Amino acid sequence: MSGAAVSVRVPAKVNVQLAVGGARPDGFHDLANVFLAVGLYDVVTVRPADALRVTVSGADADQVPADGTNLAARAAELLASRRGLAPNVEIHIAKDIPVAGGMAGGSADAAGALVACDALWGTGCSREELLALCAELGSDVPFSLVGGAALGRGRGERLTPLEVGGAFHWVFAMADGGLSTPAVYRECDRLRAECGRGADVGSVPAPEPSPALLDALAEGDLAALASAIMAGGTSNDLQAAALSLRPSLADTLVAGEKAGAMASLVSGSGPTCAFLTRDEPAAKALAEALTATRTCRTARGAPSPAPGATLL
Numbered sequence: 214m215s216g217a218a219v220s221v222r223v224p225a226k227v228n229v230q231l232a233v234g235g236a237r238p239d240g241f242h243d244l245a246n247v248f249l250a251v252g253l254y255d256v257v258t259v260r261p262a263d264a265l266r267v268t269v270s271g272a273d274a275d276q277v278p279a280d281g282t283n284l285a286a287r288a289a290e291l292l293a294s295r296r297g298l299a300p301n302v303e304i305h306i307a308k309d310i311p312v313a314g315g316m317a318g319g320s321a322d323a324a325g326a327l328v329a330c331d332a333l334w335g336t337g338c339s340r341e342e343l344l345a346l347c348a349e350l351g352s353d354v355p356f357s358l359v360g361g362a363a364l365g366r367g368r369g370e371r372l373t374p375l376e377v378g379g380a381f382h383w384v385f386a387m388a389d390g391g392l393s394t395p396a397v398y399r400e401c402d403r404l405r406a407e408c409g410r411g412a413d414v415g416s417v418p419a420p421e422p423s424p425a426l427l428d429a430l431a432e433g434d435l436a437a438l439a440s441a442i443m444a445g446g447t448s449n450d451l452q453a454a455a456l457s458l459r460p461s462l463a464d465t466l467v468a469g470e471k472a473g474a475m476a477s478l479v480s481g482s483g484p485t486c487a488f489l490t491r492d493e494p495a496a497k498a499l500a501e502a503l504t505a506t507r508t509c510r511t512a513r514g515a516p517s518p519a520p521g522a523t524l525l
């Protein structure tokens with residue numbers, strides 16, 4: 214472990230809207246995915262080493278694979294293979310984003326490792342090259358690179374930046390244990406088939422972003438954003454599936470609403486629950502109140518939007 218070290222800070226995300234289309238023949242679902250980066254961060258540090266190694270620190274470190282399956286290791290290997298280099302780096306992940314929590318922590322680490330290795334190796338990737346590599350690594354990885362807010366189409370990897378007219382303050386209720394993203398998509402398909410509607414592309418309407426939600430974000434209009442999130446019950450089409458697999462999340466959502474949240478939803482595939490609050494003091498009070506209800510492992514406030522992968 215010698216030579217220069219490069220560190221990159223990467224944000225978590227919440228899906229303010231997650232409209233899920235039918236199951237595609239390739240196993241993915243078309244989405245209208247309104248990503249918002251939030252101020253909970255991992256820090257990925259890379260330094261030269263004699264082989265590819267991964268270490269992880271933080272309270273949930275034991276839940277993160279420290280081998281070649283780690284998304285950050287896969288990112289380093291992908292960039293190295295494209296440039297004919299040996300992926301000889303030690304990658305350290307200082308983990309603060311909940312693991313398997315629906316907040317894209319693994320995707321964030323992949324984006325962070327790409328940016329860090331590109332700087333360490335002097336490979337000089339363009340933004341477009343980095344985005345293409347991100348999309349190969351996972352549907353959420355391009356957004357972790359760019360941060361801010363964006364609409365993700367296709368499987369979530371085709372991004373259009375979105376305007377955000379102000380800061381929004383969130384509380385995130387972390388659960389004990391994660392939920393598998395593929396299992397939640399499968400449960401969504403199962404629930405749709407059970408309703409007799411069918412779950413494939415031909416049976417489910419094409420996913421579209423809510424104009425009211427995009428306007429609320431652009432205008433920084435908190436009340437309008439809260440009502441757009443709660444319109445029709447929730448703006449997250451995976452929420453019913455996450456609740457079906459983890460019924461106790463209903464208690465967490467109700468506890469947050471009773472404690473004064475302006476809107477509540479499951480973050481992506483869950484099990485983290487997200488609550489929109491009036492301002493930073495309200496978020497602090499809600500996080501304390503929610504933690505005291507014991508309907509979650511812990512709850513923390515975080516502002517949005519947050520920047521994407523940032524060299525430190």
Ligand SMILES: C[C@@](CO)(OP(=O)(O)O)[C@H](O)COP(=O)(O)OP(=O)(O)OC[C@H]1O[C@@H](n2ccc(N)nc2=O)[C@H](O)[C@@H]1O
Nearest residue numbers: 240241242315316317351352353368394395398481482483
């Ligand atoms: C649900 C979301 C919402 O942003 O995130 P999380 O809540 O898990 O963080 C994403 O769609 C997760 O994206 P990501 O975790 O990158 O998924 P990938 O690695 O690309 O795919 C893992 C698996 O999820 C399912 N998948 C993913 C994306 C998509 N549009 N349709 C899918 O059906 C597929 O079963 C796929 O094999």
Ligand SMILES: Nc1ncnc2c1ncn2[C@@H]1O[C@H](COP(=O)(O)OP(=O)(O)O)[C@@H](O)[C@H]1O
Nearest residue numbers: 283284312313314315316317318319320322394
């Ligand atoms: N760097 C990483 N951080 C977290 N999880 C990772 C990482 N690399 C691989 N994984 C695996 O990916 C799974 C999903 O993790 P994560 O990205 O945190 O959740 P989600 O897909 O719900 O946002 C984890 O259960 C873990 O096995």
